[in-house]
Amino acid sequence: MSSYKHFIVAALSIGAISVSSPAALQCAPVPDSITLNQNGKLFSPFTFNHAQHIQSIKECADCHHHTTGTLVLDPNCARCHQNSSPTAVVSCKGCHSATPFSPENLAAKRADKQRYHLDKMGLKGAMHQSCIGCHNKMGNGPTGCQDCHPRTKEGAAFYSTNRKGAKPAHAEEE
Amino acid sequence: MKRRNFLKACLIGGTTIALGKTNKGWASGSFEGYPEAMGVLVDTTRCIGCRSCEAACNKEQKLPEPDTSFDDPSVFEHERRPTSKAYTVVNRYQKEQPSGPVYRKVQCNHCNEPACLTSCFVNAYTKTKEGAVIYNSKVCVGCRNCMIACPFNAPGYDYDSATNPIVKKCILCYDTRLKYGKPPACVEICPQEALTFGHRADLIKLAHERIRATPERYVDHVYGEKEVGGTSWLYLAPVGFDKLGFDTTLSNDPIISNVKDFLGMVPMVLSIWPALFSGIHLLAKHEEQGGHGHDTDSNQEDTKP
Incomplete structure (x- = not known):
């Protein structure tokens, strides 16, 4: 079995983020920090500073879509979810599968002819696009792989980092 | 009489x-290809050029160590093509544009009617019902007709071995993954989900739906839907495909139609x-x-x- 299979399957498992609507804010705990990539093989687990992001962004829906019951920002989503109430699960992994392309998931998608959200992102894609996308847009925040999660020893071997600085392939080809 | x-x-x-x-x-x-054929949709607007797919391919296919590490961005200085040591490569385009660079992953596109298969006189190539174009290196005689026939420059040639000359290319991880319904290694590793694995027919619908939902993000074309009779790998792009190194002069007819x-x-x-x-x-x-x-x-x- 490939070494990184476990990384894919278990990567980026995220602790439940229980951000809820302002009304329910008093009773539902909002985590200050969340450990992401808990079972990462190629990249180490790291702490996501949730509190800092709440402070600087203030808008839950920027990351949590309509799940927290706040105003829906995306006009395409608003067509149906304008008046959607908060969902039971607000964590990323509550909706986004860690194995979006598994034979089981693909078969389920094919069997369900009524399903609308056919293009729902997997967990890894959703998180990376959300983080990197926003960090790029804001012009601050980490965007490099190791800026968030340092590589493990296994990861270093996977990316053949011992070959760093060697002659690139094209130099030989030309 | x-x-x-x-x-x-x-x-x-x-x-x-x-x-x-x-x-x-x-x-x-x-x-139009096998009805159950699988494929991969590449959304170049999502790719960040991390080259994880190259690393995953290297390990999955047990290819030799790369010339330089997989996190070395200096490889983007030149446009690369797949070789016998790297079945997939990522190239960078539009670097000078304010919208930022666009990265494009290149590999065998797994045509519905492959020109390599047509050109091979020892029948080394097979188009499987899962959509992969695989080859039998045991019968390959190293004539390299397929390399000339391929409209995408996908097959690489193993020049290092004089006694066992074989052509090497992406096989969609057929032996280790696709056969069992699992996505190829590159798709699984991609952090940005720039690669979407699924049934080819579904991916075409998905691609057009993405264009419909966010028309400002894409040019209205799915590369590989019709090109050379259709390919299992499909591409979406934010700018004209010709600007990303795609051959936009290819006909919609399979290469075999020419001969x-x-x-x-x-x-x-x-x-x-x-x-x-x-x-x-x-x-x-x-x-x-x-x-x-x-x-x-x-x-x-x-x-x-």
Whole structure:
């Protein structure tokens, strides 16, 4: 079995983020920090500073879509979810599968002819696009792989980092 | 009598071949790939050029160590193509544009009607029902016809081995993953989900839906949907495909269509022409001989008394 299979399957498992609507804010705990990539093989687990992001962004829906019951920002989503109430699960992994392309998931998608959200992102894609996308847009925040999660020893071997600085392939080809 | 039979046979034979050729032509022209074929949709607007797919491919296919590490961005200075040591490579385009660079992953596109397969005279290539174009290195003789035939420059050649010359390319992880319904290694590793794995037919719908939902993000074209008869790998792009190194001059007809008409003539030429020309030759000779013989006979008759 490939070494990184476990990384894919278990990567980026995220602790439940229980951000809820302002009304329910008093009773539902909002985590200050969340450990992401808990079972990462190629990249180490790291702490996501949730509190800092709440402070600087203030808008839950920027990351949590309509799940927290706040105003829906995306006009395409608003067509149906304008008046959607908060969902039971607000964590990323509550909706986004860690194995979006598994034979089981693909078969389920094919069997369900009524399903609308056919293009729902997997967990890894959703998180990376959300983080990197926003960090790029804001012009601050980490965007490099190791800026968030340092590589493990296994990861270093996977990316053949011992070959760093060697002659690139094209130099030989030309 | 003999000549009449001969001409009749020619006519019947020719018609049969002509009809057979036409039917065959229609059949392959309308072939849209296997219904259960899988594929990968590459959304170049999502790719960040991390080259994780290259690393995953290298490990999955047990390829030799790369010349430089997989996190070395200096490889983007030159446009690369897949080789026998790297079945997939990521290239960078539009670096000077304010919208930022666009990265494009290159590998075998796994055509519905592969030109490599058509060009291979030892039948080393197979298009599986899962959509992968795989090859049998045991029968490959290293002629490299497939490298010339491929419109995407996908097959690489293993020049290092003089005794066992083989062509190498992406096989969609057929042996280790696709066969079991699992996504290829590159798709699984991609952090941005720039690669979407699924049934080819579903991916085409998905791609058009992405364009419909966010038209400002994409040019309205799915590369690989129709190009050279359709490919299992499909691409979405934020700018014209010609700006990202794609060959936009390719026809929607499979490469085989370019040679099909000509190749259809080969059996006719081989089977009919020898018979036709020997017939003509024999008839001509017979006439010549007959005429001459008659003359001789009359001469003999003349000299008989």
